[in-house]
Amino acid sequence: MKKIILFLVWAGFANAQAPAGYYNSANGLTGASLKTALSSIITNGHQDKGYGGLWTGYKTxxxxxxxxxxGSILDIYSEKPTGTDPYKFTPGTNQCGTYSVEGNCYxxxxxVPQSLFNEASPMVSDINFIRATDGKVNGMRSNYPFxxxxxxxxxxxxxxxxxxxxSSGYAGTVFEPIDEFKGDVARMIFxxxxxxxxxxxxFSTGNILGSTTFPGLQTWELNVLLAWHNQDPVSQAEITRNNASYTYQGNRNPFIDNPGYANQIWGSQQPSTDTQSPTTVTGLTLPSKTSNSISLSWNASTDNVGxxxxxxxxxxxxxxxxxxxxxxxxxxxxxxTYNFYVVAKDAAGNSSTNxxxxxxxxxxxxSTPSTNCVNETFETxxxxxxxxxxxxxxxGGITWTATDARTDQTISTKAITVREGSLKSSSSANGIGSLTVTTQLKFTGSNGTFNVLVNGVTVGTIPYSATVATTxxxxxxxxxxxxxxxxxNSSSDRVAIDNLNWNCYSGTAKQSVSSLEKSEINDLQIYPNPVSNQEIFVKGETQNIKKAEIYNLQGKVMQTIYQPFKNSRNSLKIKNLEQGIYIxxxxxxxxKFVLQ
Known part of the structure; x- marks a missing residue:
């Protein structure tokens, strides 16, 4: 069971807001059958708002x-995720119109070019694959494949x-978005x-589409899009757009709600796989050293896909x-003295030479050696x-997972910025004595705290404010x-975290009330199992449990309940979960339990 939870924490599935049961008819399917089931799901409820209606839709x-x-238009052809955008569009005000250079209008x-389906409805006005973009770049992209x-x-x-x-398998002209939006493009075409x-x-193929329901794409394009989908996971911006599109049009993009669908449908169906390895890494240097660290830098490798x-x-x-x-x-x-070399890998698993x-x-x-067990500078x-x-x-042998996090903010150099989420280490040997970390509130918000947990038990809090502070x-x-x-502890404050370290501890651990409680709850049981009526009954000592989380088997957190047994010592209510197996x-x- 411990391995299952590790998988769940790592899976990182996007928490889009599909209605309960929306994808029920697709459960258990793969390949062409799954694709057909999803087609039926997202066709039902689709409301064609017309080509002119897109302008209204874009405002949300x-x-x-x-x-x-x-509040400006989010344009995937001009957005600079880590810098200042070259221009901005005001919704409604800057609609095309005519254009001659970038920035004239959106x-x-x-x-998927409308010429491939002769501008027919409902395709011509389907907001799930039609984006608001700069007119000039839109024109340059023309009808070329990605x-x-x-x-x-x-x-x-x-x-x-x-x-x-x-790209392997195609020698014509293509259009390539920046890395930040490659997965977005792939999931819209899917x-x-x-x-x-x-x-x-x-439809015409346009060197993009296939002429049959399955796989539905040209082989070379499918290989490109699957690689992009896996390299660029679903972002919060996609989730937000998917939810707004559902409100506007009545159907959803299933590959945003459940990214695993792409590989369940096409992952093992590619007639020809990417077998070309990236180029060998060059320019490896060691720009800086300390008594316990060495920094490395190298030139980017290239690859036919990425x-x-x-x-x-x-x-x-x-x-x-x-x-x-x-x-x-x-x-x-x-x-x-240490020796280093670097190997580049692509999404298909091909490796360059050393x-x-x-x-x-x-x-x-x-004269006093470092006693730090872990020293995370967030440079990697x-x-x-x-x-x-x-x-x-x-x-340094520790794998870190940060949820609801961005990577573009800094304190000293690089930092991880957490919003409604957490930063968690993998298991580290040699214990923990004292912990030190630097924090800073980014953008707007209020002063607050992070809870620090060791093996699931709260050991203290870390404050943050707009002023850089080390605690x-x-x-x-x-x-x-x-x-x-x-x-x-906040659902909206965006807090940068840097220079996190703790020293080792090999003495006798304190025997606290919390640790006693933790040992007692190892004998918890769910009864009856299967569960019915959206209520879980638990045998065992539940009084001091601080948090309950329910995961599906794809790793998605379905529900979080704090102080779950506050009102009842042996049961907790769950909300609108469909039938299936959960953790x-x-x-x-x-x-593990089964919900009837």
């Missing part, structure tokens, strides 16, 4: 609420490119070939995996992104393997 669906959050961009650009003939102000294809699968035989990650090897053994072109390896010994090996020696240490977090989603990375919680004193998490997590205990 395409508003920037996740980057600048300034248009209605059919991600793919990896080799040599660019046009580059938009945010880096979107038009040019010759570097929506189109699912929603309109019964009409595909009457580089997904870089693995760093130290003294011949895998040390960490990152998505950026730099990292810092911590926890090293003073005055010691880079050249570079050697570096750490600086001499002081995923690439800068202003969207909120689950972020994972590994550094230490002393005498935690828990020995053995520890999992440390910081949980935001109930009560603090650190986990129980």
């Amino acid at each position: 669906t395409d508003i920037d609420k996740n980057y600048e959050n300034d 248009n209605r961009e059919h991600i 793919g990896k650009v080799g040599t660019a003939t046009f580059t938009s102000k945010n880096g979107s490119k038009l040019g010759s294809s570097a 929506y189109f070939v699912t929603r309109y699968q019964s009409k595909l035989s009457t 580089v997904a990650s870089y693995t760093i090897y130290m003294n011949g053994s895998l040390k960490t995996t990152v998505t950026s072109t730099s990292t810092t390896i911590s926890g090293l010994n003073p005055s010691t 880079s050249s090996t570079v050697s570096g020696t750490t600086n001499a240490g002081t 977090i995923p690439a800068n992104s202003a969207s909120y989603s689950t972020r994972t990375w590994t550094n 230490t919680i002393s005498n935690i004193n828990v020995s053995g393997n520890v999992v440390v998490s910081l949980e935001n 109930l997590k009560l603090d650190n205990s986990t129980l």
Whole structure:
């Protein structure tokens, strides 16, 4: 059961707001059968609001609420996630119109060109795949398919490119959005070939579409889109748009609600897989060193579809995996020489040859060696992104998971910014004595605190405000393997976290009331099981349980209840869950149940 919960925490499924039971008829299906079931689901309820209605729809669906959050149009062809946008569009005021250069006006961009279906309804006005984008860039994209650009003939102000294809299986002209929106594009096209699968035989292919219901896409394009879908997970901006589109039009994009559908339908169906490896990493250098760390930097590798990650090897053994072109390896010994090389990997699992090996020696240490067990500087977090989603990375042997988090804010250098979520470590040996961390409230909000938990038990709080502050919680004193998490007590404050470390503790752990309670609840049981009437009865000591979480088997948190047994010692009410198998997590205990 412990392994199941680890999977659930890692899965990081987007928490979009589909109605209860919306996807029931798709349960248990795969391949073409799943695609057909989803087609039926998203066809029912679809209201065609007309081509002109898109302008009205965009006032709720395409508003920037996740980057600048300034009420302007969120344009995937001009948005700069980590910098200042080159221009902004006011909803309604800046509709095209005529244009000659970028920034003149925004248009209605059919991600699947409308010429492929002769501008027929309801496709021509389906907001789930028609985005508000800059008129000039929309015109340059024209009817070209999406793919990896080799040599660019046009580059938009945010880096979107038009040019010759570097994607395996296609040699024509393609259009490539920036990395931040590649998954968005893929999931819109997946929506189109699912929603309109019964009409595909009457459409032109445009080197994009297939002519049959399954797989529904050209093989080369399917390979590109699956890679993009896996490289760029669902963002909060997509979830927000999907919910607004459902309100406007009455149907949803299932690949945003349940990203796993894409690989369940097409993942094992690709007639030809990507077998081309990324190029060898060059330019590996060691720009800085301390007595216990060495920083690495290298040039980006290239690939026919896209580089997904870089693995760093130290003294011949895998040390960490990152998505950026730099990292810092911590926890090293003073005055010691280490050898490093880097390998690039793509989404299909192809690996480049090893880079050249570079050697570096750490600086001499002081007379008092470091006692830190963990020293996280956040230099190896995923690439800068202003969207909120689950972020994972590994550094110094610890894997970190940050939920509802963005990666573009800084304190000293890089930092992880958590909104309505938490930062959690994997298991670390050698215990924890005292913990130190730096925080800062970003954007607007109020002063508040994070709860600090060790093995699920609260050991203290960390305050935050608009002023950078470093806080230490002393005498935690828990020995053995520890999992440390910081949980935001606010549902809206955006708090940057940096320079988190704790020292080892090998003494006798304090025997607290909380730890006694934790040992007592190992014998919890759900009865009866299966569960009915949306109420779970639990046998065992429940009085001091602080939090209940219900997960589905895809890793999505379905419900969170704080102080779940406050009103009843042996039961808790759940809300609108459909029939199926779930996991109930009560603090650190986990129980599986079936809901009738």
